[in-house]
Amino acid sequence: MTRTAIIAAMRAELKPLVRGWKHDRRNGVDTWAHRDDNLYVAACAGAGQAAATRAFAAIEESAPIDLVFSVGWAGALTSACAPGQAFNIGGVIDSRTGERFQCDAGAGEHWLVTSPIIAGPDEKRRLASAYNAALVDMEAAAIGRLAAMRGIPFYAIKGVSDSVEVRLPDMNPFLTHNGHFRTARFTLFALLRPWYWQALAHMGENGKRAAIGIADRLHEFLQ
Secondary structure, three states: OOEEEEEEOOHHHHHHHHOOOEEEEEOOEEEEEEEOOOEEEEEEOOOOHHHHHHHHHHHHOOOOOOEEEEEEEEEEOOOOOOOOOEEEEEEEEEOOOOOEEEOOOOOOOEEEEEOOOOOOHHHHHHHHHHHOOOEEEOOHHHHHHHHHHHOOOEEEEEEEEEOOOOOOOOOHHHEOOOOOEOHHHHHHHHHOOHHHHHHHHHHHHHHHHHHHHHHHHHHHHHO
16 A cells, blocks of 8 residues: 655645545644545645754654645746646755755656745745746745655656736734744735735635636546
């Protein structure tokens, strides 16, 4: 029996995938499990590499992992990656260290760069130029590193929540030190700034479609 780990940052990224799966929450990590001929365990612990590492550890605590997926939302660094779509990733770059983690052969053609911050338009342009990547997230490099350390297959599927040029408020001040998003504070902040409403509404819809796309691609991949 193969034990597959699926790591995301936020519950909403996993919602279409884990519907009907057994849910548990322990030490700030949400996990969901499903068994057929194999065992699938999904987990999320917040944004950032440290949170992704905690989610991986929560799955690995009970038994070794045979292969791992990093899934969730990403920002587009090119117009070729349209909001709401999901993509199989060919490899991941850690912007802090320059490390590169190749996904297993045939996984996908787009490269993704992992950033320590939520990237706005200026940072997206810098990352696209520096790394020739198509997407940016905050977690995948940690999962690629953990997979490489254990010699297990690594895959990534990312759904685009925001385009390369969209103007959104800086969300970094609303992330806690452990990677959780202060939703109530951000909602109040956004309510007082109507010029962001349309872009935020579009991002919400894109995120929902992207999460469905991630689930669909993961099902296709595993089959």
